[in-house]
Amino acid sequence: MIRLQQYEKGQAPERVVIACSDARVHCSDNPFLKRKDEFGGAFVIRTAGQLLDEAGWESLRYAVQNLPSVKEVIVMGHNRCGAVKAYEKRINGLPFFLTYIGENIRYARALGLDQVPYPEGFTEFEALNALGQAAAVAERVRTWREDVIVTAGLYDLRDGTYYPLLHFLPRRQ
Numbered sequence: 216m217i218r219l220q221q222y223e224k225g226q227a228p229e230r231v232v233i234a235c236s237d238a239r240v241h242c243s244d245n246p247f248l249k250r251k252d253e254f255g256g257a258f259v260i261r262t263a264g265q266l267l268d269e270a271g272w273e274s275l276r277y278a279v280q281n282l283p284s285v286k287e288v289i290v291m292g293h294n295r296c297g298a299v300k301a302y303e304k305r306i307n308g309l310p311f312f313l314t315y316i317g318e319n320i321r322y323a324r325a326l327g328l329d330q331v332p333y334p335e336g337f338t339e340f341e342a343l344n345a346l347g348q349a350a351a352v353a354e355r356v357r358t359w360r361e362d363v364i365v366t367a368g369l370y371d372l373r374d375g376t377y378y379p380l381l382h383f384l385p386r387r388q
Contacts, residue, residue, distance in 0.1 A: 227284035228258040231275060233352065234291045235298065236261040239372050258282065264298030265290055265348060266315045275352070279359045288363060290352055291377070292345030293370040294337045303340055316340070319347030326350055334378050337369055345369060346380060353383035361385050 234240055240261075258278040260271055267275065278285055292299075302316040323329060323343040328350065333342035349367030356363050365383040370376075 226255050226258070226282065228255055228278070228282060229284055230256070230287040230289055231258045231260065231278045231285055232289045232291060233260045233262075233265050233267065233271070233275065233348070234370070235265045235293055235296055236263050237293060237296065239295075240291075240293050240370055258285065264296060264302075264313065264316055264344060265292055266298070266312055266319075267348070267352070268312055272355070275356070276359055279356055279363060286363060288352055288356055288365045289368055290345050290349040290365070291368050291370050292337075292341050292348075294341060294372055296341055296344075299338065299340050299344055303338070316344050319344045319351070321347070322350060323347035328381070331367075331381050333369060333380060334371070336371060336373065342369060342380065349381065349383060357385070 260267070260274050262268070262271055275288065279288070298313055299316055302313050320340060320343040323346040328346040329339070329343060331342070331346060333339075346367045349365050353365035356365055362385045364385060366379050367381045367383075368377055368379045371378065
């Protein structure tokens with residue numbers, strides 16, 4: 216009954232989570248949903264390598280512009296990411312969208328984010344992909360709303376631990 220009442224009120228998530236579509240990163244294991252109010256606690260966008268194409272960007276824009284309850288956007292990479300691994304190995308026939316991983320890595324390096332420490336068990340490319348994507352997300356989010364924090368983080372498949380790496384704070388009002 217409580218869930219139905221929440222459903223009827225509409226959604227009011229506190230955060231947007233941009234995560235990989237890897238089946239091992241379960242929404243029920245998501246560190247942001249392990250709360251009493253887990254129903255509706257996050258607006259989740261999932262794609263391979265947590266990469267945003269036009270549909271992903273528009274989903275993010277919708278959430279940030281139309282859901283005033285959103286206070287944070289989290290870009291959450293993970294270890295053993297198949298999309299990042301495919302990019303690292305430059306597999307023949309690499310789907311075009313995976314080239315965005317290279318763009319994220321180059322962008323992170325250009326911003327000096329390759330100096331941000333990341334936990335053991337993750338590759339440099341996994342960390343830089345999340346950091347570069349979060350930096351790009353922060354730039355766009357600030358054009359839509361200036362009061363939203365963007366966080367780059369990594370999810371450890373081995374034990375479900377979430378590691379925040381860097382917060383891109385809102386502009387000062």
